[in-house]
Amino acid sequence: MNSTQATSDDIAAALSHISAPDTEELISQIISLLSISVLSMIMGSKTGDTRFGELSVSRILIMGLYIWSWAFTIIATILVSTNNHNYISCILTSYTCDVFYAGTKMIIYQWLSERIWLVTAFKTSRLKTWQYKFHLFLQCPYAVLFVLGVIYRITIIDDDGTCSIGLQPTASIPLMVYDFVFNLYLTILFLRPILTVGRGLRANRKGSGLYRLAKRTLVSAVVCLLVSFANLLTLIVVGGAERGVTCLLFCTADVTINVLTIHWVTNGHDSKKQLPAGKQAANVSRSNDNDDLSPYRSAVKVDVQIMPAKEEDYTDEDVHSIQTSQTSGKPLNYDEDEKV
Secondary structure, three states: OOOHHHHHHHHHHHOOOOOOOOOHHHHHHHHHHHHHHHHHHHHHHHOOOOOOOHHHHHHHHHHHHHHHHHHHHHHHHHHHOOOOOOOOHHHHHHHHOOOOOOOOHHHHHHHHHHHHHHHHOOOOHHHOOOHHHHHHHHHHHHHHHHHHHHHOOOEEOOOOEEEEEEOOOHHHHHHHHHHHHHHHHHHHHHHHHHHHHHHHHHOHHHHHHHHHHHHHHHHHHHHHHHHHHHHHHHHHHHEEEEEEHHHHHHHHHHHHHHHHHHHHHHOOOOHHHHHHHHHHHHHHHOOOOOOOHHOOOOOOOOOOOOOOOOOOOOHHHHHHHHOOOOOOOOOEEEHHHOHH
């Protein structure tokens, strides 16, 4: 009888911790499920016609970002539903935000570095370019920031069973400053050569594909920069710790918005609509070429005087052709996969 009574008490105690999801949990679950659906769709659209044996570095980074972000949203969905009265889930939430959030940022930084190399030093091997090696070096401090995030993390289970996680100022402030400065630096480096070449064109700059590409990149870079900065600033303002469910919500939204903006930049559907049918077919057949900007490509050839015969769309490859034609007199036909 005593055994039965004890068992009943244990069950009652366990059930007392079970409650209906509150508003934050419901919103976080909905955002996580929507993110999984969106990331699955764009990942499918990106890999639908991909020849995996011929992937470039840029395309590999994009695919890695999609997969990493998709995995994060799935884990976040599971942790949201188990976050209350569960110290293990609370700890896993803290580590998940640190590991996956840091991972997505590192991939984005490397992707931006790759795009800068495509525009500014396409003919030179990556590891022979001082700027490319310098960007790799600039990413090393992120490993130190990750260690600080693990050491100075906050993981608390309140009396009511609510999980609260975060970072102490020793880790959160350097991370916010580094993230903002490095993002801004890479954005400026990428925009400068494109806008410089755009000003040199005698055609209408605002109607050129080069200008549209620069504008898309600017918008996406600003969005990624502001979203990441707002996420970290919110964490600092609330004292370094916030509810685990809320942290997962913000990180999931941050990661999803970053992926969507990069997907928007690398697709370039508006360029396809302005091309004749024959060129659209040519672009589709070359969708797995050197870089992730193949939808922007065109068959335009630019002479030494930089006089395009008619209004065309320009891409990273065309930009570099314009730059090199001023010295060599020839447009560049070069496969980045031949370089290390």
